[in-house]
Amino acid sequence: MSELTVSRHFVEAALTGAQKKGFDIDALLLSAGISPDLLKIEMARVSSSQYSRLLQNIWNVMEDEFMGLGPRRCRTGTFATMCALIIDCPNLEAVYRQAFDFCRLFEPMVGMQLEQHGDEVKLVTVIEGEIDDPLHFFQESILVIWHRLGSWLVGQPVELVRAEFSYPEPAHGDEYRHIFHCPLAFNCSKTALTFSKRFLDAPVIRDKPEMRQFLKTSPADLLSRPDESNTYTGRIRALIGRDFSRSLPDFEWIAAELNTSPQTLRRRLKQENTSFQEIKDLLRRDMAIYYLARPDLAINDIAFKVGFTEPSTFHRAFKKWTGVTPGAYREGERGGPG
CATH class of the missing domain: 1.10.10.60 (Homeodomain-like)
Known part of the structure; x- marks a missing residue:
C-alpha cells in the first residue's frame, strides 16, 4: 500500500539543528531507512513512515524535542507529559488553554495562545527568546502539532479559515497548501491559525488508553501523516x-x-x-x-x-x-x- 510522501525540504529542515550541533546526519538518515544519496536529488521525497522514524530518532539522539532549533532544550517526554494533562479536558477550548498553561511553566516559553475575534478564534504562536530556525521548521512544527493534536482529541478536523506567517513566503511555500488546506498569508504580524469559534465546544472523545497508543508515534506522526480522512x-x-x-x-x-x-x-x-x-x-x-x-x-x-x-x-x-x-x-x- 502506498502512502503519502514528504518533500526533501522537510527532511533537511528537520536535520538543521542536529547538523549545527555536530551530530552524524548520515547515521540519523540511515537509521530511518533513508539513503543520504537520495537527498542529492533536489525534488526527492521520502515516505511518511521514514519521515516519522527520522523525527523520533532526532528527538531521542539529541534528547531535545525542539531538535536544536528552539530557544532552549526541550527534554524528551515533555510533549507526552502535556498530553497526559490535557486528556482529561472536557472540550477543545479547555485543551488549548490547559496546554498553554503547561507551556508557561518553562522559560523561555514556546506555545500557542487562544485569541477570540467575534465568531473566529486565533491560535497564535508565542515564542520567547531567540530561535535558530532559518528554514522556519520549528515554527511550522508548532502550528501543525497543535492543530492536528486538537483535531485528533475531538475526533474531527478543526477546519482552518486561514494560516498566517510572520515571515515572507519561503521557497517551499507551495508545500503549505497540502499541510494546512486553507488560504495562506505571509508577512503578517503574527504566526497563527484561524478557525471558527464553534470548534471550541467540540468535546474531547479520546481516553487514556487511546492516548497511550497515540503517544507511541507522536508527535512524529502528527507531522508526517496528516489525518486527511475528513478533508x-x-x-x-x-x-x-x-x-x-x-x-x-x-x-x-x-x-x-x-x-x-x-x-x-x-x-x-x-x-x-x-x-x-x-x-x-x-x-x-x-x-x-x-x-x-x-x-x-x-x-x-x-x-x-x-x-x-x-x-x-x-x-x-x-x-x-x-x-x-x-x-x-x-x-x-x-x-x-x-
Whole structure:
C-alpha cells in the first residue's frame, strides 16, 4: 500500500539543528531507512513512515524535542507529559488553554495562545527568546502539532479559515497548501491559525488508553501523516483508490459519492487550495515513488501500475514531479551506483 510522501525540504529542515550541533546526519538518515544519496536529488521525497522514524530518532539522539532549533532544550517526554494533562479536558477550548498553561511553566516559553475575534478564534504562536530556525521548521512544527493534536482529541478536523506567517513566503511555500488546506498569508504580524469559534465546544472523545497508543508515534506522526480522512482532498484520494491500471472515476461520479454537486466540490477543493487534477497527479507521484523502492518491479511495469500506457509519458511526468528520471531516482534510493 502506498502512502503519502514528504518533500526533501522537510527532511533537511528537520536535520538543521542536529547538523549545527555536530551530530552524524548520515547515521540519523540511515537509521530511518533513508539513503543520504537520495537527498542529492533536489525534488526527492521520502515516505511518511521514514519521515516519522527520522523525527523520533532526532528527538531521542539529541534528547531535545525542539531538535536544536528552539530557544532552549526541550527534554524528551515533555510533549507526552502535556498530553497526559490535557486528556482529561472536557472540550477543545479547555485543551488549548490547559496546554498553554503547561507551556508557561518553562522559560523561555514556546506555545500557542487562544485569541477570540467575534465568531473566529486565533491560535497564535508565542515564542520567547531567540530561535535558530532559518528554514522556519520549528515554527511550522508548532502550528501543525497543535492543530492536528486538537483535531485528533475531538475526533474531527478543526477546519482552518486561514494560516498566517510572520515571515515572507519561503521557497517551499507551495508545500503549505497540502499541510494546512486553507488560504495562506505571509508577512503578517503574527504566526497563527484561524478557525471558527464553534470548534471550541467540540468535546474531547479520546481516553487514556487511546492516548497511550497515540503517544507511541507522536508527535512524529502528527507531522508526517496528516489525518486527511475528513478533508475533501483525503476523501477523494480514498475514492480514487490505488489501482491506476484501470480507468479512474470521473469528477461527476466522485461528487455524487460525496453527496455534493460538482460545482460545490470544485469550490471546496479551491478552499483546500487544490484541484481534482492535482490530487490525481500527486497520488500518482506518491505511488510511483513507493513502487520504485521495490527493486523487483521493472520501471515499465511501474508506469502501467500508476496509469500510464506509454513508458515514455511516465518518464516525462516523473521528471516533472522530481526533476530526475525514474531510473536515477531508484539509484538514489538505493544509495547510488557506488
